[in-house]
Amino acid sequence: MAKINFGGVEENVVTRGEFPLAKAQEVLKNETVAVIGYGVQGPGQSMNMRDNGINVIIGQRNWSKSWDKAVADGWVPGETLFEIEEACAKGTIILNLLSDAAQIEMWSKMKSHLTSGKALCFSHGFGITYKEKTGIIPPADVDVILVAPKGSGTSLRRLFVSGRGLNSSFAIFQDATGKAHERVVALGIAVGSGYLFETDFRREVYSDLTGERGTLMGAIQGIFAAQYQVLRDNGHTPSEAFNETVEELTQSLMPLIAENGMDWMYANCSTTAQRGALDWWKPFRDATLPVFQKLYAEVACGNEAQRSIDSNSKPDYREKLDAELKELHESEMWQTGIAVRKLRPENN
Numbered sequence: 151m152a153k154i155n156f157g158g159v160e161e162n163v164v165t166r167g168e169f170p171l172a173k174a175q176e177v178l179k180n181e182t183v184a185v186i187g188y189g190v191q192g193p194g195q196s197m198n199m200r201d202n203g204i205n206v207i208i209g210q211r212n213w214s215k216s217w218d219k220a221v222a223d224g225w226v227p228g229e230t231l232f233e234i235e236e237a238c239a240k241g242t243i244i245l246n247l248l249s250d251a252a253q254i255e256m257w258s259k260m261k262s263h264l265t266s267g268k269a270l271c272f273s274h275g276f277g278i279t280y281k282e283k284t285g286i287i288p289p290a291d292v293d294v295i296l297v298a299p300k301g302s303g304t305s306l307r308r309l310f311v312s313g314r315g316l317n318s319s320f321a322i323f324q325d326a327t328g329k330a331h332e333r334v335v336a337l338g339i340a341v342g343s344g345y346l347f348e349t350d351f352r353r354e355v356y357s358d359l360t361g362e363r364g365t366l367m368g369a370i371q372g373i374f375a376a377q378y379q380v381l382r383d384n385g386h387t388p389s390e391a392f393n394e395t396v397e398e399l400t401q402s403l404m405p406l407i408a409e410n411g412m413d414w415m416y417a418n419c420s421t422t423a424q425r426g427a428l429d430w431w432k433p434f435r436d437a438t439l440p441v442f443q444k445l446y447a448e449v450a451c452g453n454e455a456q457r458s459i460d461s462n463s464k465p466d467y468r469e470k471l472d473a474e475l476k477e478l479h480e481s482e483m484w485q486t487g488i489a490v491r492k493l494r495p496e497n498n
Contacts, residue, residue: 151348162348164335166315171202177336178204184241185209186234186260187248188216191273193223194303195247198310198342206230209237238263243333245271251462253277254284261289267326269293269333275355278323280455294324295334297341298354306342315344323351359449364442371478378483388486396483397490 151162185196186209199206208231210217217231225231238244238260246253246260254277264270270288272278275296277286288294299306299318306316320338322330338346349357362368374395381391407415416427448454461467478484491497 164320164338164346166339166343166345169335169339171339174336174339175203177332178243178340181205181242181333182207182240183243183245183337183340184237185245185247186237186256187246187252188220189247189249191299191303191306192216192247193219194305194307194310195245195273195299195341196225197223197307199337199340201310202340202342204340207232207237207240209234209241235259235263241268243269243271243337245273245337246277247273249462250274250276250284250458251467253286254459254463257284257286264289264292266291269295269327269330271295271297271334271337272351273298274358275321275351275353276359276455278351279355280452283452283455283459288324290324291326292324293326293330293333294322295330295337296321296323296349296351296354297334297338297343297346298349298358299341299343309344310342315342318343318346319349319354320346321348321350321354355455356446356449359454360442360446363445363449363454369438369441375481375483382482388482389490392483392486392490396487401494 151164152168153160154163181204183199183204183206185192185199185206188196188208188210192208192210196206196208208220208225210220210231210233212227212233220231221227232240234256241263244260244264248256257277266289270292271294273296275298277284278288278294281287297318297320299316301316309316318338318341320334322334325331335346378391378395381394382388386394403415406418410418416424419427445454461470464470
């Protein structure tokens with residue numbers, strides 16, 4: 151592993167130059183990677199590995215829509231697509247990509263197939279970190295590892311197809327075979343990571359839950375909604391409010407920030423925008439810092455995990471979730487977004 155300086159702090163990083171695909175293929179040549187679950191992360195990770203020449207099979211409940219999606223993506227029932235338990239029995243590396251609630255539900259059945267020398271891999275530290283709540287306690291004679299792409303499975307696949315990569319974290323919870331490090335790094339390269347940075351299961355889930363509820367989804371939706379409402383309340387039209395709140399950020403500024411950083415953006419905008427941004431970013435930081443501190447504390451003490459488990463384990467959770475998602479989808483702001491996206495040049 152290389153030592154990379156990130157803002158004055160050295161971290162362990164694995165690059166594709168240091169650990170090329172050919173090396174990952176060599177490490178995994180005698181392994182069968184059983185990807186369990188074909189929902190959010192399953193399609194991207196499994197298809198990337200398949201395209202990279204890794205022996206991959208899928209485990210999925212055959213009455214689900216995800217089973218049909220797997221078939222549509224080229225996985226063959228009885229050859230590369232199996233019921234969950236059969237896939238677990240066949241796999242030497244079991245990549246558990248079920249939802250957190252489904253991992254709890256299926257754990258006793260999966261555990262029976264974790265025979266000595268196998269590896270259990272996750273893309274989220276939830277089940278292991280909160281094991282007192284989830285009951286997910288692996289046998290002592292298997293490797294327990296983690297590869298967590300820093301983005302959606304859709305993004306992972308799109309970037310891979312375009313010849314790029316999505317950064318991922320990796321961690322080792324248990325090294326029973328002495329091969330855990332080479333296994334986890336090989337998997338990280340095989341799923342299409344741009345580079346891999348080292349973490350542990352606890353830090354991964356704490357940062358992930360904070361990020362999802364914070365700037366990645368929860369906080370950004372809250373900020374969008376607040377600014378949109380203020381503009382609408384003051385007489386601005388839906389299209390103007392949406393363009394100034396969402397469209398300009400996502401279509402113009404975010405790609406530039408991704409390429410060059412926010413410091414570059416501040417140095418390369420109009421002097422009026424520059425002055426305002428410099429004056430207002432600290433008040434926004436000060437206003438939201440207590441919310442983020444409370445959020446992190448709720449994650450760290452396990453309350454967020456418990457709320458998630460309690461909510462997602464109820465028999466009517468899907469109906470309630472759909473109702474909440476419908477409210478978001480049907481809001482004026484995101485209905486305006488549908489109309490705005492249709493007007494983009496690439497859609498005409």
